[in-house]
Amino acid sequence: EPEVTQTPSHQVTQMGQEVILRCVPISNHLYFYWYRQILGQKVEFLVSFYNNEISEKSEIFDDQFSVERPDGSNFTLKIRSTKLEDSAMYFCASSEDSLEGYGYTFGSGTRLTVV
């Protein structure tokens, strides 16, 4: 079964550093997402991406964050100047469509720890 692949699985970074989280969505999917889950809390939407541009973003997704699809397969989330409160599991997801409500395929996540 097709998978969404995320790397690295764990990332520890110093406060103030930049991190790049990487994702390879399912090849025939057109919509890509980033979500995060702080330990013990809900899964929260960060951003959606379609046709090489951001479709929607949450209040969390401020200037500290950016997304990119640098080639035909990778989808990245960059967090600049990390803060302690950025520590969370970050999930990438992809779907065939957003309007018709297809189920989303999530990756296994990157656990980001900011120290």
Added chain:
Amino acid sequence: SQKIEQNSEALNIQEGKTATLTCNYTNYSPAYLQWYRQDPGRGPVFLLLIRENEKEKRKERLKVTFDTTLKQSLFHITASQPADSATYLCALGSGNQGGKLIFGQGTELSVKP
């Protein structure tokens, strides 16, 4: 503001019984509702989707209902097995271009042999 509430307590049931999980929402008119399973340290896994004009959906031992008047979805697992033990998340989508999902906090299900 939009609010989603799932069973606040963990659900413990005996193997073979039916588990029923509840998802209630307010201040939202979703185009569809999805249910996911999440195991510790893993990403959510899609189970079922039900659209606003549908009352019920089934897939193997899973059944979901959607009542837009009550603003509630019920998720049933029949003939439950210990392998069904996990956290179950409901998520609402508006059906717009952005595809944003709003998740509930999840209900932890434990099925005892």
